[in-house]
Amino acid sequence: MTSSYTKRIDKRKFDELRPIKAEVGIIPNADGSALFAFGETVAIAAVYGPKPLHPAHMQNPERGIVRCNYNMLPFSVTERAKPGPNRRSKEISMVAGNALASVIDLERFPGTVIDVEIMILQANASTRCAGINAAAMALAQAGVVMKELVSSVSIGKIDDKIVQDVIKDEEDWEEGEGATDIAFTMTSVTKEITHLQLDGRIQTNRFMEAVEAAKNACEKIHQYQIRALKGEKIDETK
Amino acid sequence: MNREFNEDNEERTEMNENNYSEESYDTKKERKLVVPGEVIEEGDDYLPGDFTRKEGNKVIANRYGLVEHNGRVIKIIPISGVFEPRRGNNVIGRVEDITFSGWMMDIGGPYSAFLPLMECPRFINRNNIDEFAGIGDIMAVKIAGVKKGGIDLTLKFRGLGVLEDGRLIKINPHKVPRVIGKEGSMINLIKDSTKTEINVGQNGYIWIKGDLAGENKAEEAIQLIVRESISSGLTEKIEKFLGGKE
Numbered sequence: 001m002t003s004s005y006t007k008r009i010d011k012r013k014f015d016e017l018r019p020i021k022a023e024v025g026i027i028p029n030a031d032g033s034a035l036f037a038f039g040e041t042v043a044i045a046a047v048y049g050p051k052p053l054h055p056a057h058m059q060n061p062e063r064g065i066v067r068c069n070y071n072m073l074p075f076s077v078t079e080r081a082k083p084g085p086n087r088r089s090k091e092i093s094m095v096a097g098n099a100l101a102s103v104i105d106l107e108r109f110p111g112t113v114i115d116v117e118i119m120i121l122q123a124n125a126s127t128r129c130a131g132i133n134a135a136a137m138a139l140a141q142a143g144v145v146m147k148e149l150v151s152s153v154s155i156g157k158i159d160d161k162i163v164q165d166v167i168k169d170e171e172d173w174e175e176g177e178g179a180t181d182i183a184f185t186m187t188s189v190t191k192e193i194t195h196l197q198l199d200g201r202i203q204t205n206r207f208m209e210a211v212e213a214a215k216n217a218c219e220k221i222h223q224y225q226i227r228a229l230k231g232e233k234i235d236e237t238k
Numbered sequence: 239m240n241r242e243f244n245e246d247n248e249e250r251t252e253m254n255e256n257n258y259s260e261e262s263y264d265t266k267k268e269r270k271l272v273v274p275g276e277v278i279e280e281g282d283d284y285l286p287g288d289f290t291r292k293e294g295n296k297v298i299a300n301r302y303g304l305v306e307h308n309g310r311v312i313k314i315i316p317i318s319g320v321f322e323p324r325r326g327n328n329v330i331g332r333v334e335d336i337t338f339s340g341w342m343m344d345i346g347g348p349y350s351a352f353l354p355l356m357e358c359p360r361f362i363n364r365n366n367i368d369e370f371a372g373i374g375d376i377m378a379v380k381i382a383g384v385k386k387g388g389i390d391l392t393l394k395f396r397g398l399g400v401l402e403d404g405r406l407i408k409i410n411p412h413k414v415p416r417v418i419g420k421e422g423s424m425i426n427l428i429k430d431s432t433k434t435e436i437n438v439g440q441n442g443y444i445w446i447k448g449d450l451a452g453e454n455k456a457e458e459a460i461q462l463i464v465r466e467s468i469s470s471g472l473t474e475k476i477e478k479f480l481g482g483k484e
Contacts, residue, residue, distance in 0.1 A: 031318070031319060031320055032318060032319075049320065049348070050320060050348040051320065051347075051348055052348065052349055052350050061386075061387070064348075103274075105300070109348040109349075110386065110387065111349075111386075111387045112348045112349070140273055140274050140302045141302060141318055142318060142319055142320075143301060143302055143303070143316050143317070143318040143319020143320070143412075144301075144319065145274075145289060145300050145301050146274045146275075146300065146301070147274065147275060147291075147300065148274050148275025148298075149273065149274055149275055187275075188275055189275045225273075226273050226276070229271075229273045229302060230271050230273070231271070
C-alpha cells in the first residue's frame with residue numbers, strides 16, 4: 001500500500017522541528033520567566049516562589065508543591081477562546097505541573113508552593129509542549145534547585161509516517177491511517193519520560209519508533225533551552 | 239536526612255581547607271554559567287559543593303548560576319531566585335499582621351517571619367502592640383533562627399527597629415552585594431549624592447528616606463545597578479548617573 005502522506009504540509013522534513021524562538025527573563029517582575037515558540041505556537045511562562053502556601057490545608061509538611069496554571073489567551077486562536085479555566089486547561093495544568101515537579105528538589109522547602117504560570121499567546125498545535133519547555137526554562141532561571149531540565153515535544157503518526165512537532169493541519173489529517181499525536185516530556189539529560197499523552201491509535205512497534213523520535217527531538221530542544229538560559233535570544237522565525 | 243547532608247557538606251569544607259595549600263588546582267578559572275543537569279567537570283579530582291552533585295565521576299549542576307572552583311570543591315553561586323533566610327541575616331520587613339504575641343512580617347523568601355513581642359528591646363503594652371509598629375510599617379530586623387516552616391526574628395541588636403516614613407523597594411537579593419559595593423562604597427556614594435538615608439536588607443528589600451527628588455534618584459540608581467550588575471566600571475557609571483542632574 002502506498003502512503004498518502006509523502007510530504008509534510010509545511011514542507012518540513014519528517015524529523016524537523018518548526019523554527020524555534022527561545023528567550024529567558026521576559027517578565028522582570030517574576031522570579032523566573034521564559035518564552036518558547038515552535039513556529040506559530042508561542043508560549044510564555046512565569047515562575048514565582050518558593051513562597052508560603054495559602055490556604056494552609058494545601059500545604060504538605062514533607063515537601064513543597066508545584067502549582068501550575070496553563071491558559072490559552074482569548075486571541076491565541078482564530079475563534080476567540082473563552083477566557084478562564086476549562087476542562088482542557090485544567091487537565092493540561094495538572095499534567096504539566098507533574099511533568100515539571102519530577103525534576104525539582106521539592107524537599108528543600110516543605111510547606112511552600114512554586115507557582116508556574118503558562119500562557120499561550122498564539123496556538124498552532126503543541127501548545128502544552130511549548131508551554132512546558134518555557135516553564136522548564138523559567139524554573140531554571142528562577143534559581144529553583146532541580147536535577148535537570150525537561151524538554152517536551154509532540155510526535156505524530158500522520159498516516160504511516162512518524163513526524164516531529166505536529167501542526168494543526170497534520171492533527172486534522174484523515175487519509176490513510178489518519179492522525180495520531182503523542183505529547184512527550186522527557187528529562188533533558190537522562191531522557192526519562194515525565195509526561196505522555198496519546199491521542200489516536202498507534203501500533204506497538206510504531207510507538208517505540210515514536211519514543212526514539214521524541215528522544216531525538218527533545219535533545220534538539222534541550223540545546224535551544226541551554227543556549228537561551230546562557231543569555232542568547234534565539235529567533236529562527238525571521 | 240537533611241542533617242546527614244549538612245554534616246557531609248561540613249566534612250567536605252574541612253577537607254577542602256586541609257588541601258588548600260595544594261595549588262595544583264586551577265582556582266582562578268573564569269566563572270562559567272551553568273544550567274541544571276549540566277556536567278561541570280569530569281574526573282575523580284573534583285568534589286561536589288553547594289548546588290552540585292556527583293554521579294559516577296561527573297560533577298553535575300543542580301541550579302542555574304556561576305561555577306566557582308575552590309581547590310577541589312566545585313560550587314555554584316546562585317544569581318537568581320528568592321531570598322533564602324539564614325540565621326544572622328539583617329533584613330528589612332513589612333508588618334503583615336499583628337497577633338497577641340508579636341508581629342507577622344513579610345521579608346520575602348519561602349516562609350513568613352514572626353517577630354515575638356519578647357524580642358523587642360523596650361517595654362510594650364500587650365494590649366497596644368500597634369503603638370510600636372502597625373500593619374504596613376517597615377522594620378529593620380535580624381533573623382534569629384530558621385526552623386521548619388517559619389522564621390524567627392529579633393530586634394535585640396544595634397541598628398534594628400522601626401523605620402519611619404520613607405519608601406520600600408524590592409530587588410533580587412543576589413544583587414545586594416553589588417548595591418552595597420566594596421565596604422559600602424556604592425551605597426555611600428548614593429547616600430551622599432542624593433542626601434538620603436538608605437537601609438539595605440540582605441533579603442533584597444531596600445528602605446530609602448529623603449526628599450522626593452532624592453528618593454527617586456536613589457531608587458533609579460539602585461535599579462540601574464541591578465540591571466547593569468555584571469558590567470565592568472559600574473561605579474563610574476553610577477557616579478556619572480548621580481552627577482548628571484546636579
